[in-house]
Amino acid sequence: MACLFSAKIFTIFPEMFPGPLGVSLVGRALQNNIWSLEAVNLRDYANDKHRSVDDTAFGGGPGMVLRPDIIDAALMAHYRTRPNTLIYLSPRGIPLTQEYVKKLANQSHLGLLCGRFEGIDQRVLDAWHIEEVSLGDFILSGGEVAAMALLDAVVRLLPGVLGEQESLNEESFTENLLEYPQYTRPRNWKGHLVPEILLSGHHEKIKAWRKAESEKLTRERRVDLWQRYKAAQQERKD
Numbered sequence: 001m002a003c004l005f006s007a008k009i010f011t012i013f014p015e016m017f018p019g020p021l022g023v024s025l026v027g028r029a030l031q032n033n034i035w036s037l038e039a040v041n042l043r044d045y046a047n048d049k050h051r052s053v054d055d056t057a058f059g060g061g062p063g064m065v066l067r068p069d070i071i072d073a074a075l076m077a078h079y080r081t082r083p084n085t086l087i088y089l090s091p092r093g094i095p096l097t098q099e100y101v102k103k104l105a106n107q108s109h110l111g112l113l114c115g116r117f118e119g120i121d122q123r124v125l126d127a128w129h130i131e132e133v134s135l136g137d138f139i140l141s142g143g144e145v146a147a148m149a150l151l152d153a154v155v156r157l158l159p160g161v162l163g164e165q166e167s168l169n170e171e172s173f174t175e176n177l178l179e180y181p182q183y184t185r186p187r188n189w190k191g192h193l194v195p196e197i198l199l200s201g202h203h204e205k206i207k208a209w210r211k212a213e214s215e216k217l218t219r220e221r222r223v224d225l226w227q228r229y230k231a232a233q234q235e236r237k238d
């Protein structure tokens with residue numbers, strides 16, 4: 001199969017890749033050339049004998065900052081022009097959502113920049129119009145784990161990666177709902193029974209039960225999603 005999607009990761013720890021992206025569904029897709037991955041070592045673009053990529057922050061404060069000239073040299077070496085999607089994984093970025101992941105899965109290439117220390121000099125982010133994307137409201141020690149999470153979410157949406165396209169349509173966040181509870185064998189586990197309806201073979205009733213469970217979970221756990229779900233329902237009615 002022809003490669004549908006390529007990713008380049010700009011990092012000072014290229015040895016972290018493919019890591020978890022090399023196993024299971026996403027790893028098999030990598031081996032089958034459905035997507036490709038290149039980890040670029042930012043230190044290859046350093047210009048001193050210590051291969052340094054960072055320096056102290058102007059204005060003071062603790063920690064080091066990744067230098068703009070080094071990042072720029074790495075990007076210039078890999079792109080003649082700015083790629084459509086160039087992302088800096090950053091806690092200041094827009095929060096990653098399934099909707100955004102779907103958009104990324106329609107691209108043919110993704111450039112991902114991983115910060116370390118206190119982050120990256122602002123000027124290179126501005127000069128290359130780099131989007132900032134966050135994994136959530138917490139601080140990781142580097143962008144690599146965030147890049148892996150983002151790529152895992154994107155690659156599983158590529159055609160041919162998941163066996164059953166069906167399962168994509170019923171996942172959490174589709175239509176702003178969380179997924180209903182799942183059950184498998186044994187039917188009776190330590191006295192805990194599988195809900196009767198799921199054993200009935202009545203497809204319409206099962207569908208209705210799952211929808212009701214999805215709604216209940218979303219209402220209880222995620223007020224933000226629940227409000228969006230209700231608003232979308234109202235819009236359809238109007």
Ligand SMILES: C[S@@+](CC[C@H](N)C(=O)[O-])C[C@H]1O[C@@H](n2cnc3c(N)ncnc32)[C@H](O)[C@@H]1O
Pocket residue numbers: 088089090091092113114115116117118119120133134135136137138139140141142143144146
């Ligand atoms: C220690 S953090 C720097 C945090 C930065 N000083 C701040 O307060 O915003 C080092 C790097 O980890 C990555 N990182 C940390 N938290 C992240 C998050 N929630 N989402 C995505 N990337 C994150 C970024 O690439 C960041 O440059």
